[in-house]
Amino acid sequence: MRRTARILAANPLSLLGVLLVSLVIVGAVFAPVLAPFPDHRGAVVDFTNFNKPPSATHVMGTDVVGRDLFTRILYAYRISLLLAVVVLAIAVPIGVTLGLMAGYLGGWWEYAIMRLTDVFLSIPPLVLAISIMGVLAPTLVNGMIAVTAMWWPWYTRLVYNIARGEKVEGYVLAAEVIGASRIHVMFREILPNCIPAVLTKMTLDAGFVILIVSSLSFLGLGVQPPTPDLGSMVAEGARYLPDSWWLAVFPGLAILVAVFGFNLIGDGLRDVLGADR
Template sequence: MADLKMLDASDRELSSPYMMWYRFSRNSSAVIGTLILLSVVIFAVFAPYLTPFPKHVGAVVDFRARHMAPDWIHWFGTDKAGRDIFSRTVFGLRISLLLVIGVLGISVPVGTVLGLIAGYFGGWSERLISGLTNVMLAMPPLVMALAVSNLLEPNLMNAMIAITLLWWTWHARLIYAVSKSIASEDYIEAARLAGAGPIHILFREILPNCIPVLSVKTTLDAAFVILFGATLSFLGFGVKPPIPDLGSMVADGRQFIPDYWWEVLCPGAALLYTTLGFNLLGDGLRDMFDVES
């Protein structure tokens, strides 16, 4: 009887993580998304060693090789300056991932903390944070980002600033809604009566219950950040040339369509490949955590 009780206790402890992993591993789209992102990260991190022409990411000009179609030497062809598009695309993936890390690394913690404060304390803090969030959300994101980028010099840091000024609002609103519903639970009141302080309740009681929805939201947002950054670069307000960026590469190649189609198709396909990986992984995390859509 004692052994059965110990087995049941062990099964209860392992059931939740096991079931989450089972749902994730059985989700083919989640596995494919993980493999896609793993390949993107490997190429981005080891770009100088995995690209045939790493020097082509800089101000290199070879007019004898300009507009060459894809072949065994130049897998994605060459651009108007004779630079290898495959090498520049791989380094462009590195820029996209840096943008995701920079934007979400700031906006997610800021939005999470503000959402926790507004949802738990309520009162004037809730009105202040909710009012600020509503004001920021009322501004068209692209217009706001273009305005900020127009005031600053086009580079990766300023592109991060322009996107981060807007992105924390969605995380703040999400965590506010979740924490406000959790704050009324009995175990929160029990922790308060047991002498737990606000910091303990916010980060040890409420925040762990926000992790599932926060993980799904962050993963899906990574794809939108990449697209948003590519849009800024496409419009000339993102990364400054000759640094390769997928959005600026598409913008440079569009003037040569349809004759030199690979100059747009290949960077665009890399952009689609990366965002697809984040979306598939986000769907897998949603199924693993059993988060409602």
């Protein structure tokens, strides 16, 4: 852990990523405390302050019904981070387990799992998510289902490639010789060697999940109003460009900060993984 911290600390961009992600997480967790107008996260109308540019009272301006934009961005971060955590918490175990089975067991397990994986990977991720959301109602739960359905194959492919190479290593053969079960070999011997690559991909994917979810909301297939969501805020603000520029610019910058921060951390972890090898 100390070696990893030293390598990350030597990379200024990784430190910037940690700072950006920390700001996003703090803003989301402490939104009720940091938000100047907490009630503006819902169906509130204040026509006396509608569509106002950034000011001392409203640092990011207000939307077309008078709600504080900064407040809504903080609460939108909550939705985005929740979706990222839930999607990865479901997709990663499924993908890792299937990848281990295909890579280690081989045979018809490998053929069945990898052909199914190839089918999902052959469809562009956003197109698959849009197709699923076009059938299901555009709710938060269905959004999680749509994004999860397109995310597990990437982890299956990653772990499959690692497991297929590791199963011929000496430590795996030694475990098999002493009578270790297949479950033990997969999850106690091979899986620990997959964790660094999986963690790196998870960090990178956290930003991509936020971007995909925002894209679905931008198209009207994600979280529905009045719940604040970064994608839907950008879509609404785009209709008032360039006069009311703040309506689209600040939510767009919020997406940029989150995605950029996670990508920088992922790049730093990739450097650590390369150094370990």
